[in-house]
Amino acid sequence: HMATSGTQTGSTLAWADGYTGAGTRIAVIDTGSDTDHQSFSAAGFEYALQQLAQEKGMSYEAYVETLNLLDADEIAKVAGDLNVTIDPKTAYVSSKLPFAYNYKDTDYDVTHDNDSQGEHGSHVAGIAAANRFIKKQEVFVDAARETGVAGNAPDAQLLTMKVFGANGGAYDSDILAAMEDA
Numbered sequence: 001h002m003a004t005s006g007t008q009t010g011s012t013l014a015w016a017d018g019y020t021g022a023g024t025r026i027a028v029i030d031t032g033s034d035t036d037h038q039s040f041s042a043a044g045f046e047y048a049l050q051q052l053a054q055e056k057g058m059s060y061e062a063y064v065e066t067l068n069l070l071d072a073d074e075i076a077k078v079a080g081d082l083n084v085t086i087d088p089k090t091a092y093v094s095s096k097l098p099f100a101y102n103y104k105d106t107d108y109d110v111t112h113d114n115d116s117q118g119e120h121g122s123h124v125a126g127i128a129a130a131n132r133f134i135k136k137q138e139v140f141v142d143a144a145r146e147t148g149v150a151g152n153a154p155d156a157q158l159l160t161m162k163v164f165g166a167n168g169g170a171y172d173s174d175i176l177a178a179m180e181d182a
Contacts, residue, residue, distance in 0.1 A: 011152040015132075021153025022052055023067035025098075026128045027182035029175060030121035032110040032162035035093055035100065037122065039130035039149060040158065042094035047133045047140045048155045070098040070157055083177035096131070098157050103174040104165030115166035129156040 014020075033040060053063035072092035079088050086101055090108050093100045100110040112119045132154035133140040134147065144150040161178035163170045 009152055015154075018052075018055075020048070020052065020132070021129060021151070021156030022049060023069070024153060024156040025070055025159055026125075026153065026156050027159040027161055027178070028121055028125045028128065029161045029163055029178045029182065030124050031115075031117040031119065031164045032102070032112055032121045033097065033100065033125050033158065033160040034119060034122040035097055035111055035160070038134045039126050039143065039151075040096050041131060041135070042096045043135055044131035044133045044140065044143070045094075045096035045155065045157075048131065051133075052155065069095065070159070071095075072098075075099060082181045084181065093160075096157060097160060100160040100162075102162040102165070103178050104163055104170060109166070110160045110162040115164075115168075117164045117166075117168065121160070121162065121164075125158050125160070126151060129153050129158050131155075 038044065049064060049067075050060050053060045056063060072088045075086075075088040075091055075098070079086055084101060084103060084106065091099050091101050101108060102110050112122065126149060128151050130143065130149050130151035132143050132150045134143045136146060143154075159182060161182060163174045163178050
């Protein structure tokens with residue numbers, strides 16, 4: 001259960017010391033992500049960053065500048081060095097999910113909606129970095145208390161690198177390309 005695993009992994013102690021994953025990026029090279037799931041919402045992610053900014057006595061804008069968050073502009077700068085040809089603006093989904101690409105099918109469909117591969121990628125992404133705040137009605141609430149789910153590094157950004165295609169299977173070459181691009 002993710003609500004209690006923090007004591008086993010030490011993540012709750014890290015959070016108490018201010019290490020929530022803010023400013024880090026985690027690549028999930030798997031079956032894709034449920035990009036519209038509340039655990040990966042930009043609003044919940046940005047709310048968490050606002051809370052961290054307040055704790056540090058900084059404006060949101062100043063705090064975000066210290067994090068070097070991945071955005072479409074940074075993706076555009078490195079796009080020519082990637083193993084795949086992408087449109088940076090299309091690969092950018094949101095502040096929480098700044099990069100999403102389907103390496104197997106060479107498109108931007110990284111959801112589980114159009115294949116039979118299962119939701120393993122979302123499960124892995126949730127363990128790594130499910131948001132610590134979710135919106136309930138019009139307010140943000142603690143995700144672990146509300147749903148029992150918060151990632152080990154909940155304020156990290158997630159790169160979704162789907163390597164299992166819509167028709168099944170994954171190629172070593174796609175997995176290696178995604179690893180290099182990460």
